[in-house]
Amino acid sequence: MLVHNTKRLIRFILRRDRIRLLVWLVSIIGLTLIFSVFFGEMFPTQEERDIMAETLKNHAMVAMIGPVYGETYTQDIMYAHEMLLFSIVSVAIMNILFVARHTRKDEELGRLEVVMSQPVGRLANLASTFVVAIGINLIIAVLTGVGIFALNSDTMGLNGSLVYGFSLGMSGLCYAAITALFAQVFETNLGVVGFSFTFMIVSYLVRAAGDLGSEALSYLSPMGVAYRTYPYYKNNWLMIILLVLISLVFAGVALYLNSVRDHGAGLVASKPGRTHATRFLQSPLGLVLRISRTSTIAWLVGIYVLGASYGSVLGDLDSFFETNEMFKLMLPQNADYTMTEQFITLILVILAMCGLVPVLQLVLKIRGEEIRGRNEHIMARAVSRKSYLACYVFSSAILAFIMQFAAVVGLWSSGSAVMDSPLSLGRMLANGLVYMPAALLLLGIAVFFVGCLPKASSAVWVYLGYCFFTEYMGNLLKLPKWTKKLTPYGYTPKLPVDEMKPLNLVLITVIAFVLIWAGFAGFNKRDLEG
Amino acid sequence: MVILKTEDLVKKFGNFTALDKVNLEVKSGEVYGFIGPNGAGKTTTIRILLGILQATGGKASIFGMDSWKDAVEIHKRIAYVPGEVNLWSNLTGGEVIDLFVSLRGNNSKSRRDELIEMFDLDPSKKCRTYSKGNRQKVALVAAFASDADLYILDEPTSGLDPLMEKVFQKCVKEVKNEGKSVLLSSHILSEVEKLCDKVSIIRQGRIIESGSLKELRHLTRTDIYVETRQELLGLESIDGVLGLSKKDEGYLVQIESDTIGHVMEYIANFGIVRLESMPITLEELFMRHYEG
Numbered sequence: 001m002l003v004h005n006t007k008r009l010i011r012f013i014l015r016r017d018r019i020r021l022l023v024w025l026v027s028i029i030g031l032t033l034i035f036s037v038f039f040g041e042m043f044p045t046q047e048e049r050d051i052m053a054e055t056l057k058n059h060a061m062v063a064m065i066g067p068v069y070g071e072t073y074t075q076d077i078m079y080a081h082e083m084l085l086f087s088i089v090s091v092a093i094m095n096i097l098f099v100a101r102h103t104r105k106d107e108e109l110g111r112l113e114v115v116m117s118q119p120v121g122r123l124a125n126l127a128s129t130f131v132v133a134i135g136i137n138l139i140i141a142v143l144t145g146v147g148i149f150a151l152n153s154d155t156m157g158l159n160g161s162l163v164y165g166f167s168l169g170m171s172g173l174c175y176a177a178i179t180a181l182f183a184q185v186f187e188t189n190l191g192v193v194g195f196s197f198t199f200m201i202v203s204y205l206v207r208a209a210g211d212l213g214s215e216a217l218s219y220l221s222p223m224g225v226a227y228r229t230y231p232y233y234k235n236n237w238l239m240i241i242l243l244v245l246i247s248l249v250f251a252g253v254a255l256y257l258n259s260v261r262d263h264g265a266g267l268v269a270s271k272p273g274r275t276h277a278t279r280f281l282q283s284p285l286g287l288v289l290r291i292s293r294t295s296t297i298a299w300l301v302g303i304y305v306l307g308a309s310y311g312s313v314l315g316d317l318d319s320f321f322e323t324n325e326m327f328k329l330m331l332p333q334n335a336d337y338t339m340t341e342q343f344i345t346l347i348l349v350i351l352a353m354c355g356l357v358p359v360l361q362l363v364l365k366i367r368g369e370e371i372r373g374r375n376e377h378i379m380a381r382a383v384s385r386k387s388y389l390a391c392y393v394f395s396s397a398i399l400a401f402i403m404q405f406a407a408v409v410g411l412w413s414s415g416s417a418v419m420d421s422p423l424s425l426g427r428m429l430a431n432g433l434v435y436m437p438a439a440l441l442l443l444g445i446a447v448f449f450v451g452c453l454p455k456a457s458s459a460v461w462v463y464l465g466y467c468f469f470t471e472y473m474g475n476l477l478k479l480p481k482w483t484k485k486l487t488p489y490g491y492t493p494k495l496p497v498d499e500m501k502p503l504n505l506v507l508i509t510v511i512a513f514v515l516i517w518a519g520f521a522g523f524n525k526r527d528l529e530g
Numbered sequence: 531m532v533i534l535k536t537e538d539l540v541k542k543f544g545n546f547t548a549l550d551k552v553n554l555e556v557k558s559g560e561v562y563g564f565i566g567p568n569g570a571g572k573t574t575t576i577r578i579l580l581g582i583l584q585a586t587g588g589k590a591s592i593f594g595m596d597s598w599k600d601a602v603e604i605h606k607r608i609a610y611v612p613g614e615v616n617l618w619s620n621l622t623g624g625e626v627i628d629l630f631v632s633l634r635g636n637n638s639k640s641r642r643d644e645l646i647e648m649f650d651l652d653p654s655k656k657c658r659t660y661s662k663g664n665r666q667k668v669a670l671v672a673a674f675a676s677d678a679d680l681y682i683l684d685e686p687t688s689g690l691d692p693l694m695e696k697v698f699q700k701c702v703k704e705v706k707n708e709g710k711s712v713l714l715s716s717h718i719l720s721e722v723e724k725l726c727d728k729v730s731i732i733r734q735g736r737i738i739e740s741g742s743l744k745e746l747r748h749l750t751r752t753d754i755y756v757e758t759r760q761e762l763l764g765l766e767s768i769d770g771v772l773g774l775s776k777k778d779e780g781y782l783v784q785i786e787s788d789t790i791g792h793v794m795e796y797i798a799n800f801g802i803v804r805l806e807s808m809p810i811t812l813e814e815l816f817m818r819h820y821e822g
């Protein structure tokens with residue numbers, strides 16, 4: 001029998017993944033519920049919500065979270081509109097990782113072979129994976145639906161909440177089924193996960209295109225279909241049935257392919273890689289760039305999108321801030337400048353700090369490589385310690401610049417489209433690049449740790465977190481002034497609101513170079529672990 | 531000419547003394563075995579020689595240059611295979627080999643493709659898919675494909691199957707024939723025995739024995755099995771006989787190696803029918819040092 005012993009495999013999956021699944025479920029359901037309460041408190045009056053709705057009625061925001069719907073932007077609709085797509089993305093990620101792990105990953109690692117040598121049916125493994133996936137997505141659907149209603153019963157109805165929950169869960173099921181299909185097609189776990197995520201991103205973008213233009217396009221994407229349930233408004237259960245049908249079709253094809261293919265094989269054989277290194281790769285710098293390539297590109301795209309999404313709300317900010325006390329508190333109060341200008345300074349600091357994540361990751365990579373025993377290959381060849389460390393420091397310094405550039409261009413490109421009197425790109429760049437000395441200082445701290453205190457390297461993340469916290473929440477929480485003076489951002493002039501303080505920038509840069517120098521000296525002297 | 535030398539090398543990790551006055555000397559053209567159990571200090575010694583670790587005391591030099599200060603100059607002329615080969619999961623074996631050979635400075639990949647074939651390695655596969663043995667092959671191909679004066683190999687065969695071990699031995703013999711020097715660390719004695727001119731045995735950070743294989747055997751015993759026409763009597767009282775036991779039709783005799791001549795003369799009196807000598811393997815020699 002094809003599915004012999006499926007039941008036992010289900011128990012086996014649950015046994016292996018009980019902690020993992022519990023963590024996923026608790027975080028997804030927990031966050032969904034917390035936000036449902038939080039939204040109500042953040043925008044308590046209809047007036048505030050109407051302004052919010054206006055702010056969100058532009059192309060960039062529609063592309064990002066979907067069009068505003070309903071007659072009035074009530075609290076429940078606002079919640080569903082702003083939360084649904086992002087929640088679907090997180091549920092989709094969970095499903096993709098779960099299914100890939102139990103199908104192609106197990107197969108690739110040879111774990112599945114052990115299972116298949118037992119008296120189990122040919123389809124038992126895939127079938128049991130599906131059953132568990134259906135189970136977890138049903139749990140998400142029911143618990144979020146009932147939970148939202150229970151916590152907000154005066155503002156959010158039961159039917160709408162269930163529609164919301166089931167849109168989440170059943171789109172999760174779609175992505176699970178797609179992943180199972182890819183797991184039959186591709187030979188490696190990386191290929192399966194890669195294509196599944198690509199599919200997810202593409203379906204997000206197709207939905208965006210549909211929402212902006214021809215609506216029919218949106219029906220090609222599970223996310224577009226899920227969005228068209230319009231929770232708390234139309235409560236369209238038909239769309240949820242459609243999601244289930246799509247899942248069934250994909251699952252059926254996956255099961256069929258699974259029954260006809262060889263164990264270990266895929267429909268698409270993984271193509272052989274290069275047998276020779278390109279000239280580019282044959283140098284230490286080439287190696288550093290190559291091993292950080294993918295994540296660097298992803299971060300660049302990410303920071304551009306982040307900048308652009310902040311930019312897209314710059315249009316109606318002034319009226320928005322007038323009505324929302326909480327947001328107003330986040331800004332430094334300076335009557336000479338408009339709310340929008342003050343908001344831009346806050347965004348620029350935030351973007352600057354977000355952009356530092358891949359920069360610090362890159363420079364700390366030399367430490368990661370050391371721990372993984374791969375620096376030994378380089379250090380035992382004709383490459384000096386100084387020049388190898390320099391490859392990392394140099395490329396991360398350049399990356400810091402490029403990241404900030406991409407963030408500012410992102411902010412400017414959508415900001416200038418929605419603002420009445422947009423800033424020029426040149427001025428925006430100047431306002432953004434003023435944070436480069438601070439970036440260098442954090443880079444310097446990282447280099448210092450790598451060279452002198454390698455075991456404590458992750459402390460630099462704590463410090464970046466501290467910088468972020470004081471800059472972002474400092475005004476809101478009314479933290480004492482000195483808390484900001486412990487970071488370079490506290491000394492960097494917030495253009496255009498502050499006056500330019502060249503001396504501060506020079507001093508920050510000098511300290512950064514001293515730290516970098518000390519890091520190099522330490523790296524030259526210490527034992528390498530491998 | 532001395533190629534590699536350590537003098538009273540000491541390395542401490544905190545309070546722990548990993549190396550305690552290690553002395554090694556590899557001469558030009560020698561294949562030098564560096565043997566000892568796990569944790570004895572082989573890798574630590576090699577890492578100091580490569581300038582990856584700094585010695586706490588003593589001196590380490592290669593080609594007459596200081597291992598720590600002149601590391602880059604030294605590395606241009608050596609090839610190294612680490613004990614634990616970790617590679618980048620999304621580069622292919624071929625890419626890594628090219629990278630490694632290029633990083634040595636003088637760019638010659640004379641025998642790259644031939645070696646890849648000999649070691650039966652698929653260079654188009656990503657390193658993530660390689661087993662331990664395959665990763666070791668990548669490092670070995672990169673090492674032997676480059677023209678070096680000294681090859682430092684840290685337990686290079688621990689993941690290879692017997693067939694590949696043969697290929698490896700062939701490679702070592704070839705570089706030896708070209709007059710190159712090799713430092714080969716191992717805890718597998720048979721491999722050292724077949725390849726090395728000289729060995730040093732290290733245990734708990736100390737060199738406990740050094741010399742040519744011949745010299746080391748000298749310190750040991752030879753086992754023989756002998757059957758004689760007449761009953762072999764009185765052998766246990768002969769000088770140099772360490773042990774005697776009946777086996778099948780004859781006797782197993784353990785003899786101190788430097789007295790073997792007159793012991794054999796005595797045995798010959800009884801009319802030898804069958805004689806098998808079982809020269810002590812390094813395994814046994816090693817066992818003694820473990821216990822001692």
Ligand SMILES: Nc1ncnc2c1ncn2[C@@H]1O[C@H](COP(=O)(O)OP(=O)(O)O)[C@@H](O)[C@H]1O
Binds near residue numbers: 548567569571574
């Ligand atoms: N970085 C280190 N810190 C502390 N102890 C170490 C370190 N590296 C090696 N050791 C210790 O030094 C001893 C020698 O190790 P090693 O040279 O790797 O032995 P071998 O290569 O002969 O197996 C071992 O006891 C090991 O635990």
Ligand SMILES: [Mg+2]
Binds near residue numbers: 684
């Ligand atoms: Mg070792």
